[in-house]
Amino acid sequence: MPSSKRLFWRIFPYHVIIVLLSILAVTLYASGSFRNYYLESSRSDLYWKAVMLRRTILFEEPGLNAERINSICKEAGESVPARFTVILPSGKVIGDSNADPASMSNHADRPEIRRALSGDMGVTNRLSFTLREPFMYVAIPVEQNGRTTAVVRTSIPENVLARTLASFYLQISLGGMILVFLALFFSIMLSLRLGRTFKEIQHGAARF
Numbered sequence: 001m002p003s004s005k006r007l008f009w010r011i012f013p014y015h016v017i018i019v020l021l022s023i024l025a026v027t028l029y030a031s032g033s034f035r036n037y038y039l040e041s042s043r044s045d046l047y048w049k050a051v052m053l054r055r056t057i058l059f060e061e062p063g064l065n066a067e068r069i070n071s072i073c074k075e076a077g078e079s080v081p082a083r084f085t086v087i088l089p090s091g092k093v094i095g096d097s098n099a100d101p102a103s104m105s106n107h108a109d110r111p112e113i114r115r116a117l118s119g120d121m122g123v124t125n126r127l128s129f130t131l132r133e134p135f136m137y138v139a140i141p142v143e144q145n146g147r148t149t150a151v152v153r154t155s156i157p158e159n160v161l162a163r164t165l166a167s168f169y170l171q172i173s174l175g176g177m178i179l180v181f182l183a184l185f186f187s188i189m190l191s192l193r194l195g196r197t198f199k200e201i202q203h204g205a206a207r208f
Helices: 004-060 066-079 111-117 158-207
Strands: 083-087 093-096 122-127 134-144 147-157
Touching: 004 066, 004 083, 004 134, 004 147, 004 158, 066 083, 066 093, 083 134, 111 122, 111 134, 111 147, 134 158, 147 158
Parallel strands: none
Antiparallel strands: 083 093, 083 147, 122 134, 134 147
């Protein structure tokens, strides 16, 4: 009959495999779920920032004075970590929190702007032609008297999103490693316990 030591090496590897696969599956699922939740939450946050800017524009500057609109964008960009842009239906930029509107190219061809001009919310992840880095964009229409008079766009650099996700992945990886060590410890204890129990059964059977 197998010794308790041989029994331990028969049981322990299976425990390790089951534990590692279980923790890996949970870690991957948690990482994917958090990533989807965080990106969706970021898009929602940008949307509400755009809504607030639109309300400010309609309340303070319904005539869409370019100089005043640009000041409003600059003020909004100082108070929250996001970029704010206001674009006319022609594609001309009249306000931006991060750049001089006069130096910015026509935005009529931007996918999120085209979507907003059609009356819907536009959402894209792409390279900023002005700042030369990838951004997440959310654009909504500004409607007055039944027609779209401008587009409000909010955005955030993707590297900001990536840093937050990287921090979460690091934390969940460290947590997973701790769980692995704990699980291995308990697997060893359980395997040794089973081995001793088996040995006692052997001795009892021999005495019988």
